[in-house]
Amino acid sequence: xxxPISAVLFDIDGTIVDSAPAVxxxxxxxxxxxxxxxxxxxxxxxYVGPPLWHSFGDLGYSGQLLADLVKHYRECYMRHYLDPxxxxxxxxxxxxxxxxxxxxxxxxxxxxxxxxxxxxDLGLAGAFDVIAGATPDPGSSKATVIHEAVAxxxxxxxxxxxxxxxxxxxxxxxxxxxxxxxxxxxxxxxxTADGLDDAEVVCDTVEDLRALLMPAGR
Numbered sequence: 001x002x003x004p005i006s007a008v009l010f011d012i013d014g015t016i017v018d019s020a021p022a023v024x025x026x027x028x029x030x031x032x033x034x035x036x037x038x039x040x041x042x043x044x045x046x047y048v049g050p051p052l053w054h055s056f057g058d059l060g061y062s063g064q065l066l067a068d069l070v071k072h073y074r075e076c077y078m079r080h081y082l083d084p085x086x087x088x089x090x091x092x093x094x095x096x097x098x099x100x101x102x103x104x105x106x107x108x109x110x111x112x113x114x115x116x117x118x119x120x121d122l123g124l125a126g127a128f129d130v131i132a133g134a135t136p137d138p139g140s141s142k143a144t145v146i147h148e149a150v151a152x153x154x155x156x157x158x159x160x161x162x163x164x165x166x167x168x169x170x171x172x173x174x175x176x177x178x179x180x181x182x183x184x185x186x187x188x189x190x191x192t193a194d195g196l197d198d199a200e201v202v203c204d205t206v207e208d209l210r211a212l213l214m215p216a217g218r
Contacts, residue, residue: 002212003200003212006161011167018086023048023077024048027047030076082118093213105153106119112133130153133145142179167183168186169195185199187202187204188206
């Protein structure tokens, strides 16, 4: 299946980088420091990508404890957020899209300063026209980050008539549709069995994604 594509937004965790070990480790550390039970790996893996307020809320925490857990998780994660390595072939694809003139941005639930530092550390910052990420506000969502990324691209004069979000989870699908843009799901990340069912297109490999995103003849 093909899509009209004028700009490409990338999720980071599970799409560009294999961040599960760092994210799951920070969850374990935060919960352990509060003397709280630690879920099994399968459940922790489902929290790679969603907003932290949702993830800790899903574990049953609310109010001040929820706010404290989110804050402490961020402190734990700060020590490891540069550890994840990119999935093979993804950095090359991002650079190639940039080189042929496709507007490229991030749209991640990771806080924006961390997203910028991580892309700089990986040598990818220069490939992105916009690096958009979450804010500490509990109201920050995948959809709000997507809106910001598209608005910033638009302000730069980029063609945002047909943007797409590339991501690996149901949160990317929901956020993309809430923001009114098409979703390209990728299966090398952390999607649940049915998490990408509502994506417009699903790519099994980076080669499949390249074939979809690169302009014809380039």
